[in-house]
Amino acid sequence: MGKIFGSVNGVLDFAIAREIEASEFYTALAGRMDAPAMKKAFLDFAKEEQGHQAKLEAVKRGEYSFGAGAQQLTGLGLAEYLVSGAPAADMSYADALVLAMKKEKAAFKLYTHLASVAKDDGLRNLFLSLATEEAKHKLRFEIEYDDHVMKED
Numbered sequence: 001m002g003k004i005f006g007s008v009n010g011v012l013d014f015a016i017a018r019e020i021e022a023s024e025f026y027t028a029l030a031g032r033m034d035a036p037a038m039k040k041a042f043l044d045f046a047k048e049e050q051g052h053q054a055k056l057e058a059v060k061r062g063e064y065s066f067g068a069g070a071q072q073l074t075g076l077g078l079a080e081y082l083v084s085g086a087p088a089a090d091m092s093y094a095d096a097l098v099l100a101m102k103k104e105k106a107a108f109k110l111y112t113h114l115a116s117v118a119k120d121d122g123l124r125n126l127f128l129s130l131a132t133e134e135a136k137h138k139l140r141f142e143i144e145y146d147d148h149v150m151k152e153d
Contacts (some may be wrong), residue, residue, distance in 0.1 A: 012060045015110060019053040022046075022103060029096055038144070045137055052130055064123035094149040097141050104138035107131075 023046045030042035058064070091099075108131050115127035 009060060011114070012056055015114070016053055016056045016060070018103075018107060018110070019049045019056060022107070023049040023053070025100070025103065029100070032096075041140065041144075045140075048133060048137070052133070055126060055130065059123065059126070064118075064120055064126065094145065097145045097149065101138050101141045101145070104134045104141065107134040108138065 026042045026046035026049065030039045030046065033039040033042060111127045111131035111134060115124050115131060118124040118127055
């Protein structure tokens with residue numbers, strides 16, 4: 001079953017850590033890009049992930065409440081929301097895009113789940129908004145993969 005969260009703060013700390021990782025991941029990828037458009041795209045994604053971090057920190061400060069949904073969070077396992085991997089010096093562009101897609105999918109699943117247990121409408125909408133942004137990121141990477149990696153054959 002793997003590790004489960006013991007508290008709402010544990011879930012939020014996990015999500016915040018994933019956003020920090022994502023921002024660092026995209027910043028590192030941007031540094032490896034030759035194409036100015038992809039360099040900018042990765043830097044933009046890094047900035048968006050920093051915005052997600054700020055929103056999650058606001059939740060942690062108590063600006064939103066999970067209400068009765070907090071009970072459902074404490075049994076949430078983290079394994080399905082955790083994607084390991086950092087951009088290695090020898091990582092191909094295709095591998096970097098695939099890893100980015102996996103990370104965005106995991107983030108989407110996490111925020112969708114958090115939205116499903118949030119009883120407060122504001123909090124639910126915040127998590128749905130974050131899930132939507134992560135889905136858009138994944139789609140952008142899928143398009144980039146199709147346009148540039150699949151055409152290399």
